Amino acid sequence: MARFVIVFAVVLGALFAAELTPPVQSAFVIPWTAGLVRLSAGLIALFDPHVATFGRILQSTTSGFAISIEAGCNGVEAALILVAAMLAFPAPWKHRALGILAGLAAVQVLNVVRVVSLFYLGQWNVAAFEWAHYYLWQALIMLDVLVVWLLWIRTLPRAR
Amino acid sequence: MDPHPPAGAVSAAPPRIAALVLRTALWLVPCFAAWYLTARFHGIAPGEAARALVAMLKPGLVSALERQGSDLVFVTTLLVHPAPGETGVLVTEVNPLLYTYGLPLFVALMLAARASAWKIVAGAAILLPFQAWGIAFDFLAQVGIRAGPAVSLQAGVAGWQAEAIALAYQAGSLLFPALVPVVLWGAFHRPLVAGYASEQTAAATGPRLGSPPRSQQ
Numbered sequence: 001m002a003r004f005v006i007v008f009a010v011v012l013g014a015l016f017a018a019e020l021t022p023p024v025q026s027a028f029v030i031p032w033t034a035g036l037v038r039l040s041a042g043l044i045a046l047f048d049p050h051v052a053t054f055g056r057i058l059q060s061t062t063s064g065f066a067i068s069i070e071a072g073c074n075g076v077e078a079a080l081i082l083v084a085a086m087l088a089f090p091a092p093w094k095h096r097a098l099g100i101l102a103g104l105a106a107v108q109v110l111n112v113v114r115v116v117s118l119f120y121l122g123q124w125n126v127a128a129f130e131w132a133h134y135y136l137w138q139a140l141i142m143l144d145v146l147v148v149w150l151l152w153i154r155t156l157p158r159a160r
Numbered sequence: 161m162d163p164h165p166p167a168g169a170v171s172a173a174p175p176r177i178a179a180l181v182l183r184t185a186l187w188l189v190p191c192f193a194a195w196y197l198t199a200r201f202h203g204i205a206p207g208e209a210a211r212a213l214v215a216m217l218k219p220g221l222v223s224a225l226e227r228q229g230s231d232l233v234f235v236t237t238l239l240v241h242p243a244p245g246e247t248g249v250l251v252t253e254v255n256p257l258l259y260t261y262g263l264p265l266f267v268a269l270m271l272a273a274r275a276s277a278w279k280i281v282a283g284a285a286i287l288l289p290f291q292a293w294g295i296a297f298d299f300l301a302q303v304g305i306r307a308g309p310a311v312s313l314q315a316g317v318a319g320w321q322a323e324a325i326a327l328a329y330q331a332g333s334l335l336f337p338a339l340v341p342v343v344l345w346g347a348f349h350r351p352l353v354a355g356y357a358s359e360q361t362a363a364a365t366g367p368r369l370g371s372p373p374r375s376q377q
Contacts, residue, residue, distance in 0.1 A: 001347070001350060005343075012335070016330075016331065016334075016335060017327070020327065020330060071330070071334060072333070072334045077334045077335060081335070081339055131196075134257070134258055134261070135192070135196075135257065135258075135261040136192065138261060138337065138338050139188065139192075139261060139262070139264070139265040139338055141338070142265065142338035142339065142341075142342055143181070143184060143185075143265070143269075143342075145342070146269075146342050146345075146346075147177060147181055150177050150180075150353070150356050151177060153353070153356055153357045154177070154356050154357070156357060
């Protein structure tokens with residue numbers, strides 16, 4: 001337990017600090033966030049053509065309502081937590097790599113659902129949007145991280 | 161975490177993950193409702209703890225802590241000039257719910273795992289300093305960074321201190337609120353987590369001493 005907590009804290013601290021640096025922001029976080037906006041807009045456009053994107057902003061061309069994907073909404077922190085938890089738990093590297101790939105996909109899929117749902121929730125009711133945005137979805141994304149991690153450790157072989 | 165529990169550490173098969181998630185989701189509804197409806201009250205303790213933390217880091221910066229609904233209002237000793245000839249003190253608001261929403265998540269997870277009441281109370285107490293951290297550094301980020309150089313100069317925040325406050329604020333807002341409850345849940349349920357880690361082996365080799373019985377998954 002102690003080893004897990006220490007490695008988890010160190011890895012997460014290093015990843016989180018690195019994420020906040022300008023080079024990582026410009027090389028990864030900002031392009032990633034813009035990609036998330038475009039992907040969300042592409043999905044929305046399948047059934048609703050009244051959507052436009054401007055950088056990290058997703059806007060309804062009918063209501064004018066717009067959301068800006070900021071830190072905490074792009075799924076990066078949740079991904080870092082999952083990566084740190086998988087690196088800290090004793091497991092073969094092959095299982096770690098596969099777990100990280102599959103886990104990141106699972107977290108990002110739910111994050112796209114969050115963005116799309118908030119986009120429509122905000123057009124319906126701003127108070128409900130803020131409640132879901134600031135509190136509920138944050139908890140659900142972390143619950144997703146926990147579930148993915150628990151599913152992953154179930155697949156691990158016993159160490160010899 | 162030790163994936164291989166000692167003999168006797170796990171006495172029963174862990175609940176199915178799907179069942180655990182479903183129970184957590186069901187408990188989230190009343191937990192979030194109770195948390196939101198009692199927001200006026202449960203923000204007091206982390207608010208006072210945040211005030212104490214700010215007093216340790218920047219003595220004399222806060223003269224009073226008031227409440228406006230569920231919001232915390234920090235009355236500072238910093239002077240501002242809203243108009244020519246006018247002088248007042250800077251008052252900043254912090255929404256404590258941004259830093260305490262992990263409480264209903266934690267309680268829902270604990271109830272879903274059928275944890276005992278003392279563990280839930282102990283966990284809620286352990287969450288308190290992390291909530292206070294978020295509130296304190298939200299306030300310090302407002303006065304030390306976002307309010308502009310005239311205010312940050314009075315607050316004595318510059319250079320590395322501003323960087324440290326920014327980093328602490330990011331950790332307090334992006335990581336701690338949701339992460340700490342989940343980590344606490346794991347710490348309170350080590351045998352359960354170890355049981356999930358052992359399931360693969362148990363399924364392959366059958367039950368053995370120190371391993372949980374095979375799950376129904």
